[in-house]
Amino acid sequence: MASTNAPIYDELFNVLFVIGTILFIGMTALVIYSLIQFRxxxxxxxxxxxxxxxxxxxIFWTAVPAVVILFVGLYSYDIYDRMGGMQILSNDMHSHHSISSQEKVWGGIGSSKQESNTSRDFPINVELTAMQFAFLFNYPKGEIISGELHVPVGQPITMRMESKDVIHAFWVPEFRLKQDVIPGQPTILNFTPTRTGRYPIICAELCGPYHGGMRSTVVVEEPEEYDAWFKKNSKQTEVEL
Ligand SMILES: [Cu+2]
Known part of the structure; x- marks a missing residue:
């Protein structure tokens, strides 16, 4: 669990796992009982x-699955909503110049509950370009282009994603985040990393012969380390953070 999103997602997984376990044990017990009792x-x-x-x-065996499935459906919707997935993002949320006023931006998983209380430029804007077979991360503010995603711990990141060719998917298992990256249709991913470390980024959409090798790394660093990396790689001599 390395993002604020992860506990919400894991809550859903745990509930589904408990429901599945109860059903499995109940049905197996019923089968074993019947085998012995009615032989x-x-x-x-x-x-x-x-x-x-x-x-x-x-009526009983129709009603029970109907209730369970209805509950799972409503609960999943609620989790997706809490993750920010149902939010239609207005364009003024993203001040960067490359997003034109006509552009529709959607799929803002993770965009809820993000507030800044420091003077840093928030959220940190990153532009992801996906192509066969690599991810490229562009930090518009520092004119940085990187093959690895560097982010400071505990600070909200907004990532605008677009593909150059086919559909890819940006997946960070430790963040419990996955979002398609589509040609001609930008998608947005918001997240706040909560633990420092290096975590794999995996393309989760079969995108061609080298899809399996389409990987990168997200490096979650202490803010000072991130600032040092940013300054070192920035093309501008003076960067205001
Ligand atoms: Cu891919």
């Missing part, structure tokens, strides 16, 4: 009871 006894030669239907039982 042919010695001396029993006739056919079984000619049972045709059982309305209460049929």
């Amino acid at each position: 042919r006894k010695p001396g029993e030669e006739g056919d079984g009871l000619p049972i045709e239907d059982n309305l209460p039982l049929e």
Whole structure:
């Protein structure tokens, strides 16, 4: 769990896992019980009871899955909403010049609950370009282009993503974040890393023969380390952070 998004996502996983476990144990127990209880006894030669239907039982086994699936559906929607996925992002949220006023931007997973309380430029804007078979990260403010994503811990990041060729997907398992990267249709991903370290970035959309090698790394650093990296790689001599 290395982003603010991860606990929300893991909550959904845990609930689904508990439901699945209960169903599995219940059904397995019922099968084992029936195998023992209803087996042919010695001396029993006739056919079984000619049972045709059982309305209460049929209502029961239709209603239980219906309720469970309805709950899972509503709950998943709620989790997706809490992750910011249902938000339609207005363009003025993203001040960078390359986003024109006509451009529709959607899919803002992670965009909820992000507030800044420091003087730094927030959120940190990164532009991701995906292509066969690499991810490129552009930091417009420092004119940096990097093959690795560097981010400071505990600070919100807004990443605008677009593909040059086919559909790719930006996936960071430790962040519990995955979002398609589409040609001609920018998508936005917002996240706040919560733990320093190096985590794999994986393309999660079959995009060609070297799809399996389309990987990168996100480096989550202490803010000072990030600032040092940013200054070192920035093309401008003076960068205001
Ligand atoms: Cu790809």
